[in-house]
Amino acid sequence: MRKEKVRKIFLSLLLGFCLVFVLSARFSFPQEKSSDIEEMKKTAPKVFIDCGICDIDHIRTEITFVNYVRDRKEADVHVLVTSLRTGAQGREYTLAFIGQNRFEGIDDTHKYFTESTDTEDEIREGMAKALKVGLMSYVAKTPIASRIRLSYSDVVEETASEDKWNYWVFTISGDGQLSGEESYKSKSLSGSFNASRVTPDLKISLSLYGSHYQENFDYDSTSLESTQDSLSLGGLVVKSISDHWSYGAYFDSGSSTFENIKFGLTFQPALEYNLFPYSQSTRRQLRFLYKIGFDSVRYREETIYYKMKETLWEQSLSITFDIKEKWGSISTTLSGSHYFHDVSFYRLTLFNILNIQVVKGLNFFAFGGGSRIHDQFSLVKGDISLDEVLLKRTQLATGYDYFGAVGLSFTFGSIFTNVVNPRFGSHGYGGMQIIID
Amino acid sequence: MMKKNLLCGVLTFICLFLPAYAQTPSKGSAIQNGKPIVFFDWEGADFDLLKNTINFVDYAERADEAQINIQVTTREAESGNTEYTVSFIGQGDYEGDNDELKYSAAEDKPEIEKQKELAGLIKMSLMRYVGKTPISDRVSITFLDKVEPTDVEDKWNFWVFSLSADTFFSGEESYKSGMLNGSLSANRVTPELKIRMSFSAYIDDSRFKFEDQVIKSDSDSQTLSGLVVKSISEHWSVGGFFSATSSTYSNVKLALNPAPAIEYNAFPYSESTTHQLRFLYRLNYKSVRYREETIYEKTYENLWQQSLEIAFEVKKKWGTASASLDGSHYFHNFGKNRIRISGELSLRLFKGLDLNIYGRYSRIRDQLSLPREGLSVEEVLLRQKQLATSYQYSMSVGLSYTFGSLKSKVVNPRFGTGGRSISITM
Numbered sequence: 001m002r003k004e005k006v007r008k009i010f011l012s013l014l015l016g017f018c019l020v021f022v023l024s025a026r027f028s029f030p031q032e033k034s035s036d037i038e039e040m041k042k043t044a045p046k047v048f049i050d051c052g053i054c055d056i057d058h059i060r061t062e063i064t065f066v067n068y069v070r071d072r073k074e075a076d077v078h079v080l081v082t083s084l085r086t087g088a089q090g091r092e093y094t095l096a097f098i099g100q101n102r103f104e105g106i107d108d109t110h111k112y113f114t115e116s117t118d119t120e121d122e123i124r125e126g127m128a129k130a131l132k133v134g135l136m137s138y139v140a141k142t143p144i145a146s147r148i149r150l151s152y153s154d155v156v157e158e159t160a161s162e163d164k165w166n167y168w169v170f171t172i173s174g175d176g177q178l179s180g181e182e183s184y185k186s187k188s189l190s191g192s193f194n195a196s197r198v199t200p201d202l203k204i205s206l207s208l209y210g211s212h213y214q215e216n217f218d219y220d221s222t223s224l225e226s227t228q229d230s231l232s233l234g235g236l237v238v239k240s241i242s243d244h245w246s247y248g249a250y251f252d253s254g255s256s257t258f259e260n261i262k263f264g265l266t267f268q269p270a271l272e273y274n275l276f277p278y279s280q281s282t283r284r285q286l287r288f289l290y291k292i293g294f295d296s297v298r299y300r301e302e303t304i305y306y307k308m309k310e311t312l313w314e315q316s317l318s319i320t321f322d323i324k325e326k327w328g329s330i331s332t333t334l335s336g337s338h339y340f341h342d343v344s345f346y347r348l349t350l351f352n353i354l355n356i357q358v359v360k361g362l363n364f365f366a367f368g369g370g371s372r373i374h375d376q377f378s379l380v381k382g383d384i385s386l387d388e389v390l391l392k393r394t395q396l397a398t399g400y401d402y403f404g405a406v407g408l409s410f411t412f413g414s415i416f417t418n419v420v421n422p423r424f425g426s427h428g429y430g431g432m433q434i435i436i437d
Numbered sequence: 438m439m440k441k442n443l444l445c446g447v448l449t450f451i452c453l454f455l456p457a458y459a460q461t462p463s464k465g466s467a468i469q470n471g472k473p474i475v476f477f478d479w480e481g482a483d484f485d486l487l488k489n490t491i492n493f494v495d496y497a498e499r500a501d502e503a504q505i506n507i508q509v510t511t512r513e514a515e516s517g518n519t520e521y522t523v524s525f526i527g528q529g530d531y532e533g534d535n536d537e538l539k540y541s542a543a544e545d546k547p548e549i550e551k552q553k554e555l556a557g558l559i560k561m562s563l564m565r566y567v568g569k570t571p572i573s574d575r576v577s578i579t580f581l582d583k584v585e586p587t588d589v590e591d592k593w594n595f596w597v598f599s600l601s602a603d604t605f606f607s608g609e610e611s612y613k614s615g616m617l618n619g620s621l622s623a624n625r626v627t628p629e630l631k632i633r634m635s636f637s638a639y640i641d642d643s644r645f646k647f648e649d650q651v652i653k654s655d656s657d658s659q660t661l662s663g664l665v666v667k668s669i670s671e672h673w674s675v676g677g678f679f680s681a682t683s684s685t686y687s688n689v690k691l692a693l694n695p696a697p698a699i700e701y702n703a704f705p706y707s708e709s710t711t712h713q714l715r716f717l718y719r720l721n722y723k724s725v726r727y728r729e730e731t732i733y734e735k736t737y738e739n740l741w742q743q744s745l746e747i748a749f750e751v752k753k754k755w756g757t758a759s760a761s762l763d764g765s766h767y768f769h770n771f772g773k774n775r776i777r778i779s780g781e782l783s784l785r786l787f788k789g790l791d792l793n794i795y796g797r798y799s800r801i802r803d804q805l806s807l808p809r810e811g812l813s814v815e816e817v818l819l820r821q822k823q824l825a826t827s828y829q830y831s832m833s834v835g836l837s838y839t840f841g842s843l844k845s846k847v848v849n850p851r852f853g854t855g856g857r858s859i860s861i862t863m
Contacts, residue, residue, distance in 0.1 A: 010768060014771060037582045037584060038584070038585075041588040042589055042590055046670075052788055055710070057709075057710050058710045060586070061710050064584055065580040067589055070597070084848040084850055085848070086845060086847060087846075087847040087848070087849070088842055088843045090843075090846075092846065092848045094743060108534075108565055108570065110723065113846050114845070116789050117789050117839060117843060119753075119754060119755060119756050119757070119785050120752060120756070121757070128624075129573075129578075130568070130573075133564045133567070133573050133578070134565075134568055136561045136565070136578065137561065137562045137564055140558045141539070145557070146554070146557070147581045148561065148578060148579070148580055149524060149580075149581055150561060150578045152493040152562070152572075154492065154493075154575070163845070165840075165841040166842065167842045167845050167847070168842055169839065169842050169843065169845070170839065170840050170841045171839040173835065173837030173838070174836050174839065175833065175835040175836075176833060176834045176835075177831070177833035178833070179830060179832070179834070180829070181826035181829040182824070182825065182826040182828065183826065184817075198847050198848070198849045199847055199849070200849060203849045203852070207639070217817060219814070219816060219817045219824070220811065224815055226820075238849070240851060244825060246851040246852060272851060273854055278849075278850055282850075285850070287853070289852065289853070296529035320853065364501075386647055389611070389612075390645060390647075390818045390819060391649050396609070396611050396612070397610065398609035398610040398611065400609060401607070401608065401609035402606075402607060402609075403606065403607030404607070405603060405604060405605040405606070406603060406604050407601065407602065407603030407604070408601065408602055408603070409600065409601030409603075410599065410601070411597060411598065412598050412599075413597040413623075414591050414593035414596055414597050414625075415591075415593075415596045416591055418586030418587070418589065419586045419587065419626050419627055419707075420586070420709070420710070421627070421631045421666075421668075421783070422706055423666045423674040423676075423700060423702075424631070424664060424674060424676060425715070434652050
């Protein structure tokens with residue numbers, strides 16, 4: 001039986017590979033004599049698009065006068081795209097064009113803005129347009145330039161309307177989800193309201209969020225219902241002092257079944273120093289954020305410290321270092337906090353992300369974090385059921401937590417990624433993509 | 438106590454920032470408001486030709502009035518060609534933003550032709566500056582030719598190979614988990630033929646400590662898969678899938694599944710990023726060996742199955758919509774079948790109001806691999822093994838309305854952007 005299986009696998013594999021090679025050989029014959037344009041295409045700039053949020057297939061379909069490569073080291077132009085949220089809840093994309101190889105030293109930076117109401121199609125159209133415009137000065141240095149038509153239509157300038165909202169933006173949203181099968185059902189509901197006003201001098205944001213989550217298991221004679229609710233109201237105000245300094249305050253209030261909190265209130269004035277100018281934030285930052293304030297909490301059930309409510313003062317410092325360059329990115333946050341009434345109640349957290357490409361084709365990423373936890377005031381005194389543990393419905397006593405991931409990939413072979421072939425669907429085949437926001 | 442704190446907090450919050458709020462944000466620099474101003478330092482230039490070709494800049498009379506100073510020099514090369522060097526020097530708002538262009542024109546080319554071509558290149562190079570002004574919206578760039586994406590010199594003949602390994606672990610005192618994943622792949626994608634092959638293996642292990650007991654949960658799977666698709670026309674493709682899998686979740690020790698397939702797309706494939714309506718038919722042969730005896734008292738079986746998938750996708754200015762319907766049945770017993778329907782819609786109802794709907798429903802009559810032995814409570818709660826069911830559904834609806842100052846382009850990264858998230862797609 002087993003032998004037969006092995007033979008079957010072997011035969012199918014052999015058949016598969018034969019088919020592959022016969023077909024590939026059949027289609028890899030050199031094409032007929034190249035014409036001028038084919039020669040021009042061969043010398044067109046090689047571009048590496050370093051953008052996790054872009055619709056790459058759309059870019060490849062829209063911009064066909066350059067060659068796309070999968071490895072940054074092969075590229076003549078490395079386009080590094082980073083983004084930040086704008087005051088209007090849209091995005092500001094920064095396109096850094098980094099010249100390499102034959103364009104060594106020729107760098108450029110362009111910006112592209114989206115609005116929160118733009119659809120996916122509008123966003124990708126705009127991005128392709130911004131890329132095209134930015135690539136022009138590189139393309140102009142190669143023969144394919146002669147085959148590009150650039151036109152300009154001088155339409156009447158639309159009059160800029162007064163901003164009657166004075167930079168305020170509001171969002172109301174609601175979400176509902178349902179899923180299930182015979183023995184398992186879940187549903188969730190959430191709603192939120194956000195108001196914000198962002199100017200270079202002052203940032204204000206306020207948000208109200210509520211959610212309800214419920215799961216039902218029904219198996220044999222066991223039936224189980226598990227719910228989790230939370231409600232919160234939060235706010236942040238930040239005033240700019242200089243290119244490096246800011247001050248402000250955080251405000252949070254809410255309840256959570258997970259944390260055994262009936263109602264909690266936190267108010268923390270804060271001060272921040274950034275070693276790099278804030279204007280470089282998407283590429284590099286080293287921020288020191290200090291907060292001091294109080295937590296006032298009312299618990300759902302009595303805690304292991306025999307409390308039903310308490311008000312505690314604490315201070316915290318967090319240090320964030322981010323850098324994104326053409327070789328990859330590093331992002332680290334170290335934060336520590338302690339309570340004043342008893343300094344032995346503290347928490348230390350480290351969070352780190354690393355994503356680098358040093359050698360051609362070799363990609364390495366690692367991310368991880370851990371906490372030393374000595375401040376679980378809200379733990380419930382009573383017993384916890386097995387299902388609460390397995391479903392992670394309640395906070396458990398712990399002195400630490402950690403997570404981590406390491407990955408390595410090596411790619412070799414053809415460097416070009418010009419082709420878009422959507423036939424039989426475009427399933428993901430291996431590979432991993434990490435987007436850090 | 439709490440109320441007093443709340444009031445005090447809110448008041449401080451307001452007082453602290455009241456004076457600041459009254460200030461209006463600074464205006465953008467002059468550069469944002471119109472066409473770049475250029476000055477040409479070019480002996481013998483035909484200015485009428487230049488102004489006709491490059492109509493999106495203002496021409497300055499003096500170098501110091503310009504934002505971009507363009508210097509053109511010529512030189513006779515040994516070959517007899519005329520070599521032009523164009524230097525773009527940014528001034529004022531464009532200080533430090535410089536570029537250089539070289540152009541070599543054949544000796545016998547008429548002067549007017551040389552200048553025309555050079556003006557065309559200067560026009561393109563100026564996009565470097567125009568891209569930083571609002572007028573870049575009114576520029577349109579078109580490539581006059583249709584080229585094959587495979588017009589490149591590639592010694593690997595479009596083959597790409599990749600090896601990867603990754604691991605993820607997490608834990609606290611009463612809970613630990615770890616995952617290990619490895620894969621190999623070989624791909625070759627050209628417009629005529631798509632070949633994908635991969636092997637991946639996955640192990641997952643977690644432990645819960647509860648009172649005095651430790652609950653362990655493991656699962657692992659290995660998959661070898663392949664796909665070959667040959668393009669027949671803009672609408673038709675043929676090919677085949679192959680997979681060999683092993684999985685603890687679905688009680689499968691080894692399943693072999695070769696499947697020839699054919700696909701028809703009602704829209705041309707070249708428009709796939711905008712819209713597609715694909716009909717994919719597969720004829721599956723499945724040879725399966727189970728880990729535990731199934732509810733049908735089988736430890737292995739060989740079966741034929743056919744399936745049809747209809748997928749529709751459209752991405753337009755107003756939003757994105759997709760829907761798919763897929764059905765399959767076994768030949769030995771037509772009652773063993775499955776139908777799945779799903780749809781997704783992301784729609785801008787009007788400026789500011791977005792609607793997102795997602796739904797999926799499956800009617801399941803083909804769970805051939807269910808083990809005969811029952812499952813433990815832990816296996817159920819941790820969703821470690823598949824359960825008997827005749828349906829599965831999931832849906833979500835989201836509505837969001839944004840209003841206010843929607844044109845603001847201000848970014849302010851102070852105090853961070855509100856937490857950080859990592860999303861990983863595999």
